[in-house]
Each structure stands twice: as C-alpha cells, then as structure tokens.
Amino acid sequence: MNSWKKMVRAVCAATLVTAAFAGCGNSGGSKSSGGDTIKVGALFELTGNVANYGTSTLNGFKMAVDEINAKGGVNGKKIEIVQADNKSEPSESGNAATKLVTRDKVVAVVGPATSGSVAAAEPILTANKIPLIAPCATAPEITVGKDGKVKQYVFRACFIDPYQGKIMADYAAKDLKLKKIAVFNDSSSDYSKGLAAVFKETFTGDGGEIVAQEAFLSKDVDFKAALTKLKATNPDAIYIPGYYEEVSKIIKQAREVGITVPLLGSDGWDSPKLVDIAGKEATNKGYFTSAYTAQDKDPGVQKFIESYKKAYNKTPDVFALQGYNAGLVLFNAMAQAKSTDGTKVAEALAKTKDFQVANGKFSYDDKHNPITTALILELKDGVQTLVKKIGG
16 A cells, blocks of 8 residues: 555544544643643654654654753653654554643654654644644645635644645756656655656746656565666656655666666655665765755754754764754743743744744744745765755
C-alpha cells in the first residue's frame, strides 16, 4: 500500500476516534498545567523510514526546552517533554496523538516531521483544542482545510511546498539558465507530487520546457530503468523532489548510468545520510532548497550551531533548526497568553510577529504559515554551499 493510501486510512481512523476523545481529555490543556510543570508532547518519527528527520527535529526541540527551563520555564513552570514515536507511519501517528491526549494530558504538541503523519494526528488534537506546531511539514493543507478555512489549532515552523517549488524553478530558469528539465518524483508522496506540480508550472511559466516525467515509489531501491529513460530525453537537469532515503540512491544510480547534468531537489534532501549513501562525487552539481545551512554566517545561526554542537557533539541540520524554532515560538505564545489553555495559546501563536528565532525574524501569515528565510544550496563533494538566500 502506498503512503498516500496509508495517510488517507490513518486520517479516516483518526476522525472516527476524535468524537470519542474530544472533551474528555483536558479541555484545551487546562488540567495538565497544574503543579510545577507544563507537559508538551513531542510526536516524532524516531524509528522507521525517516527516523533521521524525526530524531534531528526532536533534538532541536529538546534544546529549546533546556534553554527555556534554564531561564525559569514558562509562566513560572518548567516544560516537561512527553515523547511519542509514530514509527514513520501515519497510522501510528494517530495512535500516538490519542495517547498524548488521553493518557499524558499534554497541553500542546510539537511534531510530527512529515506531512502525512501530521495530517493523521491533527484531527485528534484539534478536537481536544490542543495546539500543534509542525516543525517541518511543508504540505499546504496542513494548516488549511479542504473548505478553505484555516485550522485554528495548527501551525508550522517551515515554508510550504509551493514556495520552495517555485524558488527552485525560478533559480533553474533565471540563475542556472536551464531550458529543458526532466522531473522524477515519488508518486506515493503528496509532498513530492505537490512539489513537482509547482515546479513544472513555474518553470514553464519562466519559458522552460519539461521534456519528460517519470515516477518512483517510496522504499524503491532500483531506479536505473526510469533514469535511463530520462537520460534519453537529453535534459539540462533533472528535478527530484523527495526524501533522502530514495533520493540518495537515485543520485548514485543517476551517475552510474551516465547522467552528468545538474540534479535539483527539495528540503527532503537535507540529511548527512544522503551524501553517505550517494557518495561525495555523485552529489556534485546537486542543488536543493532549504531553510538552513551551517555555511550561513548570520550571527543567530552560528550561535544556534555552537549551542547544538555542545549539546549533541555534531553539526545540526535543517530539521534540528526547525524543531528548535518551533519550541521557541510555542513557549513565546504560552508566555504571551499567560496560560496553557489551548484556545488562548493558539490565539497568541496566530499573533506572532517579528519574533526572533535562530535564523532571523519569524511571523505568521493569515494561514498560519511562517514568513521566513529560504535558501538555495549546492553540494560540492558532499559539502553544502550557500549560493542564494531569499526572504526572511
């Protein structure tokens, strides 16, 4: 069963149980704010296909918690993290959200990392008026329902797919001066399909041509047949929006079948494991969109990197940054609301404007999407190089 079908099944299951749990939890988190601590759920992909994303995001969030607790906490109370593992599966995400609501009585949730798992957890949390901040879920529908209404309790800490898809298409056409591009996307991923659609629309609007499109599925391991077809169309580059596990193998195999043109991608590329699997040389002429790089000399970014290295003895990736920012934004909203009541915290989140996070100023637009920085990064022998900074 592909991931889209899994997500739909999980969301349907979540919807069925929300009625049973709505109102019998914590009424917006008020019952769990007693004592000396405030319980906040950390619902992440800690095992499974994209555990690298979830672990990094959780590490960044933990660092934000440690910092706020060292300053006395929020409203005089320390933050207590309640961890939950969705195993990189939307269905497990719904189960974990139910546990956080009914047993752990959390007042807010940070996570999950991926859009499908956020979509599965959201109905349960919304029904119980528990704010959710998705640190790195980029699908537009995360914060806006099919009816066009903004979801009152759902926010994110990253830019959305249409934004990064457009940025990469514009960069390909206007900066790299590419004319013909092939697209290779994951047909089982709404993330990948959405990015591919925006990229194609923007690139053709910029005067470029999409010469071919092939698809793969999550957890595929052999991509050479499709890559050979794409190579035959003589593209100037190939756009591969997807997650590192598949993309790393695609990059490696693309070079093995003789594809030498630039390979373009999205923030799902941003993992050290991509270079480990693909090989340093294979990643040359690789470009992708992200919100962060350790190469950024911004003082706030460098301070974050230094603190993260002290805590975890390694350089943070974009997911760690987004987990950290999500924590800062949530705790600021709690302080502004002077409460852990879910409705009051959500209202304070929506009013966030020019709040200082690790990589600059952070504000929410009217769809609960952040107005923040985007980057174009190039890989050179496996090392990220900042080539363009947009917005923020």
